[in-house]
Amino acid sequence: MSREGRGKVLTWLAAAGVVAFSLAPLAYALLIALGRDPDFLSLGRAFVPTWDHFAAIITTPSLHFRDYLVNSLLVSGLTALLCLLLAVPAAFALTRLELKGKMLILLGILGLSMFPPVSLVGFLFKLLAAWGLINTRTGLVLPYAAWTLPLVLWILVSYFREIPPELDRAALVDGCTRLQVLTRVILPLAGPGLFSAGLLAFIFAFNEFLLALVLTTDHQARTVPVGLALFQGLHGQTPWGEIMAATVLALAPVALLTAVFQKRIVHGLTGGAVKG
Amino acid sequence: MIIRLEKLSKRFETRSRSVIALEGIDLEVASGELFVLLGPSGSGKSTLLNLIAGLERPFSGRILFDRQPVADPARKLHLPPRERNVAMVFQTYALYPHLSVFDNIAFPLKVAKEPDQEDRVKAAAGMLKIQDLLSARPAELSGGQRQRVAIARAVVRRPRVLLLDEPLSNLDAQLRTSTRLELKTLQEDLGLTTIYVTHDQQEAMSLGQRVAVLDKGRLIQVAPPEELYLHPADEFVASFIGSPPMNLVVASFVSGNKGPLLRLAGQDLPWPGPPRPDLAPGTDFRLGIRPEDLLLNPAEDENLLRLPGRILARENLGREVLLKLQAGSEEFLALTGSKDFQEGDRLTLGLDPAKLHFFPLSQAKY
Numbered sequence: 196m197s198r199e200g201r202g203k204v205l206t207w208l209a210a211a212g213v214v215a216f217s218l219a220p221l222a223y224a225l226l227i228a229l230g231r232d233p234d235f236l237s238l239g240r241a242f243v244p245t246w247d248h249f250a251a252i253i254t255t256p257s258l259h260f261r262d263y264l265v266n267s268l269l270v271s272g273l274t275a276l277l278c279l280l281l282a283v284p285a286a287f288a289l290t291r292l293e294l295k296g297k298m299l300i301l302l303g304i305l306g307l308s309m310f311p312p313v314s315l316v317g318f319l320f321k322l323l324a325a326w327g328l329i330n331t332r333t334g335l336v337l338p339y340a341a342w343t344l345p346l347v348l349w350i351l352v353s354y355f356r357e358i359p360p361e362l363d364r365a366a367l368v369d370g371c372t373r374l375q376v377l378t379r380v381i382l383p384l385a386g387p388g389l390f391s392a393g394l395l396a397f398i399f400a401f402n403e404f405l406l407a408l409v410l411t412t413d414h415q416a417r418t419v420p421v422g423l424a425l426f427q428g429l430h431g432q433t434p435w436g437e438i439m440a441a442t443v444l445a446l447a448p449v450a451l452l453t454a455v456f457q458k459r460i461v462h463g464l465t466g467g468a469v470k471g
Numbered sequence: 472m473i474i475r476l477e478k479l480s481k482r483f484e485t486r487s488r489s490v491i492a493l494e495g496i497d498l499e500v501a502s503g504e505l506f507v508l509l510g511p512s513g514s515g516k517s518t519l520l521n522l523i524a525g526l527e528r529p530f531s532g533r534i535l536f537d538r539q540p541v542a543d544p545a546r547k548l549h550l551p552p553r554e555r556n557v558a559m560v561f562q563t564y565a566l567y568p569h570l571s572v573f574d575n576i577a578f579p580l581k582v583a584k585e586p587d588q589e590d591r592v593k594a595a596a597g598m599l600k601i602q603d604l605l606s607a608r609p610a611e612l613s614g615g616q617r618q619r620v621a622i623a624r625a626v627v628r629r630p631r632v633l634l635l636d637e638p639l640s641n642l643d644a645q646l647r648t649s650t651r652l653e654l655k656t657l658q659e660d661l662g663l664t665t666i667y668v669t670h671d672q673q674e675a676m677s678l679g680q681r682v683a684v685l686d687k688g689r690l691i692q693v694a695p696p697e698e699l700y701l702h703p704a705d706e707f708v709a710s711f712i713g714s715p716p717m718n719l720v721v722a723s724f725v726s727g728n729k730g731p732l733l734r735l736a737g738q739d740l741p742w743p744g745p746p747r748p749d750l751a752p753g754t755d756f757r758l759g760i761r762p763e764d765l766l767l768n769p770a771e772d773e774n775l776l777r778l779p780g781r782i783l784a785r786e787n788l789g790r791e792v793l794l795k796l797q798a799g800s801e802e803f804l805a806l807t808g809s810k811d812f813q814e815g816d817r818l819t820l821g822l823d824p825a826k827l828h829f830f831p832l833s834q835a836k837y
Contacts (some may be wrong), residue, residue, distance in 0.1 A: 313711040365565035369579040
């Protein structure tokens, strides 16, 4: 075999290894979700495919899976929206205005996001309890937005910086107010950046576990990750089939979004590094 | 419209100090005039344009459009660009990449919600011969086409003032010359008061009705092009205007037995011209003579200064020949139509006193 051919084979082998390693748990979850008997592997029983588990979690009201999913989608969507609403004017100011200590502000914001969530969760609980926001969706959106804001802001700043300031000047001379410069020139040009930043905020909020665990008490605000983790206590035995079916369903929106928009997500993370 | 600048100055605050970008600019641009701001990079010419547009705030002084102040920091007055009705063409064209050519040109009309947008865009596009490009995106256009779109966008709403910031410097040489002529015609047809910024003295000379020369934030001279060429106000203007540049050498007058002598290039030459009481004997000054005014092997004439020299190098420019000459301790450039001179030839340089320029010795050598 030629050197080149060997190299190709090795690359494929390595890639296959990485993919197998990453996807094995998912495959396992899928198998169990689709099998009638969750213990089929250990007891040497036959694998009997069934949709029962999927049907069960969707149709059984007492499992509240649908509530969790709606909560998750609402909380994640609102988080992304709120983040963008706050980050767009901030990024505009930080890239367009003559501000003293711009870099300090940006680094300070980045520094804030370095706190481990665990260190804040106790205080956050007391604060939200005082505001009566425990076990509400709002009570999740607010901390999530605060948490993802630095990331979204940094992505937007790197996008806005790529837009030449000469366009601002042209727009000002052409009769725009500062706000019109933002809405008519900068936002349309930074569209892909807005989208990927919002998507990242959405995915973050969708996957978050710790805060959701502490700040929610039941299906009125509980999100999918916490719902899944607490499935087990409901019945006498651990309903592995249902848990895995719910896991697969919960993964679907995020996996779908990532697959469809992977290019934009990568670009969002590296935006500003090279000229797009 | 008449634009008037009164004692205008601009400072930029950096972290450690304040930099003076413009100082004491007094200027009036007449209605319908094509006025050129000429200067090297860093002279403050683009800053001056931005001040007029309203993109920057002056530190002190006033800007008046038709006697109405539009910027006056003493009275805390600063009209934003959209209230001045100015249009600007940028060196990088600054077209909106997300909009088609049509929408780019229509942009100022849309923002101002003006009527007859389509007709006016088409008229402007027709004027610049870009009717066929209206549906294209800026990225699909060549540099010359982008430049035309930028000009169309600037003139479409009939601004009171047209500001051009080095609009031709991103074009290649051939296109630059032809666009220059078109721009001049367009400006005359529209009768727009126009301020044109450039660092290219040829562009300034060929375009400007009047040219203002800026250096280090100061206005050195404001005059029609011929005047700048024939009577430069100082050494900077003399060296900046004209190509090849004017010869500038140190000289002084000394007293001789038969009248004043000009001490030049290490030699004392009898001065045939009228006396110069303003230049005291023994005081150094800068003597300037343009390469084309330097006579080579002139006929006997007692009104000429004569200086023996030698040809160091010869460069054929096509129609003319550029010679580098050594005379005494100085080197000169001479421009001649004759092809007879060869490297190493010895010859006599003739200087006509009427063609000489005298400047006080400045610190800087340009």
